[in-house]
Amino acid sequence: MAESAELYRPGLEGIVAGETSVSTVLQDSLAYRGYTIEDLAEHASFEETAYLLLRGELPSASQLAAFRSELDRHRPLNPHVLEVLRRIPAETPGMDVLRTTLSMAAHFDPYRGNDLDALVGRATYALAVVPGIIAARMRLLAGQPLIEPKPGLSHAAQFLYQAFGQMPTAMNEKILNLTFVLYAEHEFNASTFACRVTTSTLSDMYSALVTGIGTLKGPLHGGANEESIKAINQYKSAAEAQAATETQVGGGKLIMGFGHRVYKNGDHRARILEKYVEPLGRERNDMNRVEIYHAIKNVVWERKKIHMNVDYPCGLVYFFMGLPLDVYTPLFVASRISGWAAHAIEQFTNNRLIRPRSRYVGPEIRPYRPVGER
Ligand SMILES: CC(C)(COP(=O)(O)OP(=O)(O)OC[C@H]1O[C@@H](n2cnc3c(N)ncnc32)[C@H](O)[C@@H]1OP(=O)(O)O)[C@@H](O)C(=O)NCCC(=O)NCCS
Numbered sequence: 001m002a003e004s005a006e007l008y009r010p011g012l013e014g015i016v017a018g019e020t021s022v023s024t025v026l027q028d029s030l031a032y033r034g035y036t037i038e039d040l041a042e043h044a045s046f047e048e049t050a051y052l053l054l055r056g057e058l059p060s061a062s063q064l065a066a067f068r069s070e071l072d073r074h075r076p077l078n079p080h081v082l083e084v085l086r087r088i089p090a091e092t093p094g095m096d097v098l099r100t101t102l103s104m105a106a107h108f109d110p111y112r113g114n115d116l117d118a119l120v121g122r123a124t125y126a127l128a129v130v131p132g133i134i135a136a137r138m139r140l141l142a143g144q145p146l147i148e149p150k151p152g153l154s155h156a157a158q159f160l161y162q163a164f165g166q167m168p169t170a171m172n173e174k175i176l177n178l179t180f181v182l183y184a185e186h187e188f189n190a191s192t193f194a195c196r197v198t199t200s201t202l203s204d205m206y207s208a209l210v211t212g213i214g215t216l217k218g219p220l221h222g223g224a225n226e227e228s229i230k231a232i233n234q235y236k237s238a239a240e241a242q243a244a245t246e247t248q249v250g251g252g253k254l255i256m257g258f259g260h261r262v263y264k265n266g267d268h269r270a271r272i273l274e275k276y277v278e279p280l281g282r283e284r285n286d287m288n289r290v291e292i293y294h295a296i297k298n299v300v301w302e303r304k305k306i307h308m309n310v311d312y313p314c315g316l317v318y319f320f321m322g323l324p325l326d327v328y329t330p331l332f333v334a335s336r337i338s339g340w341a342a343h344a345i346e347q348f349t350n351n352r353l354i355r356p357r358s359r360y361v362g363p364e365i366r367p368y369r370p371v372g373e374r
Pocket of ligand 1: 222252254256257258259261306309
């Protein structure tokens with residue numbers, strides 16, 4: 001028997017596990033600090049969004065300029081971080097690389113103490129170095145020289161410039177900025193909750209962020225954007241995709257990029273991002289892939305009445321932008337650090353150790369027998 005009133009739901013489904021003022025995820029709306037995702041997606045840069053999440057209010061022009069120059073100040077990667085990056089085997093998954101190298105970068109944390117400015121500063125440092133790490137890894141794998149950051153670029157343009165070695169098109173900068181805004185924050189999802197658990201032990205910000213990376217990696221969470229494009233790319237035509245998806249759905253297989261623990265009427269972020277799928281497909285002269293995308297989506301809807309989540313259009317959008325598969329989930333991290341850090345700060349400044357109970361389903365108490373008698 002439990003020692004206290006027992007409330008148990010597998011996967012904590014529907015359980016309220018804490019309070020937050022960072023964002024609200026409801027069936028019919030998503031808002032960061034009271035601003036709807038539609039409004040932010042339409043108008044905000046990622047830098048404004050990250051500032052909003054970290055500080056609670058949108059920045060004034062001078063606050064935004066200061067935040068941008070702080071990001072620029074931290075962008076050049078420490079030589080020891082680069083050295084580690086060069087030594088990691090080529091076949092290592094991008095999320096593992098990020099987990100190791102953000103940990104390495106943490107040793108060069110320029111901030112001291114745990115007041116709000118130091119905590120936000122630490123988040124800013126992590127936000128600045130992660131896209132540089134992803135771009136450097138991309139170029140090392142391609143055998144290309146590394147590109148120094150160019151101060152003054154937007155966060156999205158900076159990554160694309162360092163990744164591809166040339167200034168991005170306005171369209172690519174706009175879409176990457178949009179995905180960064182959409183991915184920035186999502187209440188008590190698995191990785192954010194994991195960050196809060198780590199923080200609740202009074203561990204440090206970087207440990208919380210690295211916890212988040214390990215949790216986001218899984219295909220049931222952030223890894224779905226990579227899996228969804230792998231699925232799209234295995235088909236030659238919409239008819240083939242439709243037939244194969246029918247079989248998979250009929251056989252009870254999970255289709256990556258669909259379904260959500262909270263949203264049952266559709267994911268707002270997916271609808272916002274999907275608007276760019278067709279224009280990009282046309283620009284890339286690859287409407288066949290767009291048709292395959294729709295064919296899979298239609299089967300999952302018709303057969304299971306399950307909507308796509310943001311990872312589904314994101315996989316195809318990143319593919320059209322020419323990004324290698326292995327950076328898709330790391331780019332999710334580049335954005336989500338802002339949400340993770342906002343939650344870590346919130347947890348840290350109003351902390352109670354997160355320590356739930358479990359329901360025991362193992363053997364009854366039994367006597368120990370010495371090894372020779374077993
Ligand atoms: C996100 C996810 C883990 C949420 O899962 P959940 O809240 O536990 O949802 P449930 O497992 O209760 O799903 C209810 C039903 O829909 C089915 N379902 C859910 N997602 C599905 C998917 N992507 N493909 C096919 N069927 C799916 C389940 O199998 C279940 O069917 P059943 O009632 O016949 O057994 C789940 O939808 C999933 O694994 N999606 C694929 C991974 C993904 O895209 N992750 C990114 C999330 S943003």
